Amino acid sequence: MFDLRGYDVEIKHHVFIRAMQRGISPDLIEDTIKSGAVEQFANDRVRFVKKGSKRTIQCIGEIRGTKIIIFTIE
Numbered sequence: 001m002f003d004l005r006g007y008d009v010e011i012k013h014h015v016f017i018r019a020m021q022r023g024i025s026p027d028l029i030e031d032t033i034k035s036g037a038v039e040q041f042a043n044d045r046v047r048f049v050k051k052g053s054k055r056t057i058q059c060i061g062e063i064r065g066t067k068i069i070i071f072t073i074e
Helices: 013-022 026-035
Strands: 008-011 037-041 045-051 056-064 067-073
Touching: 008 026, 013 026, 013 067, 026 045, 026 056
Parallel strands: 008 067
Antiparallel strands: 037 045, 045 056, 056 067
């Protein structure tokens, strides 16, 4: 499990573009980041995962210092 305390989360514009293309609301992105499962992979990557009744949302980000920058959504 990854501890988010001490990190600021920034969401890139690209995430919202991809979300609109895939029919995902911005509220669902926010909910995934706030209450989804968090796992770290590689040295500087993090994945937020929220499983819903119809689909699974994954927000992929990068750790840069004290920031986590979300750069894409799947």
